């Protein structure tokens with residue numbers, strides 16, 4: 001059985017474009033059996049071929065609302081008339097399979113996790129400089145100019161929150177991706193809790 005620390009949920013956050021997906025993809029590729037994501041609850045109808053408890057736990061609106069009342073969700077939201085949420089139990093269930101649960105969330109999610117009974121390790125992924133974030137988000141080419149601008153505005157909020165003392169347990173600076181991955185991998189595997197120093201991101205004033 002792995003040590004307890006390696007089963008403690010890992011909360012990953014960082015501005016859009018900091019490289020969370022890049023690092024996570026590599027981690028899951030190199031350690032396919034060590035990590036997992038939690039299964040969300042939803043009130044939307046089950047589609048053909050979908051199995052309950054795999055992509056989602058399918059529940060009725062009434063059931064979902066009783067779960068809200070019992071404070072079983074870390075976070076929940078409504079999209080086009082359906083409810084979606086992450087329960088504390090779904091996160092704990094990942095640990096019972098011997099895998100470490102990773103939650104890739106924004107600062108709003110981090111605040112909610114902090115208000116819940118979950119006790120994860122909080123890791124912040126950051127670019128070395130704000131200007132680098134601008135370069136990567138523009139370079140990714142997956143967004144319109146408008147979407148990039150809105151992601152950058154959100155990024156400033158993410159960075160400001162992360163700069164508050166005590167929010168995160170460790171920081172990984174995604175400068176050189178191979179170097180950043182090595183620091184990230186050690187933390188994810190529970191081999192280290194030591195990250196990088198928080199850099200001066202030189203965020204421009206609004």
Ligand SMILES: Nc1ncnc2c1ncn2[C@@H]1O[C@H](COP(=O)(O)OP(=O)(O)OP(=O)(O)O)[C@@H](O)[C@H]1O
Pocket residue numbers: 014015016017018019020021022023136137139140174175176177178180
């Ligand atoms: N160390 C790095 N150096 C240069 N480019 C990088 C580095 N890490 C990631 N990138 C590139 O930066 C872009 C953003 O990375 P990625 O999509 O992983 O960010 P993200 O934090 O997951 O963003 P989102 O939250 O929007 O999904 C991608 O094009 C990626 O290839």
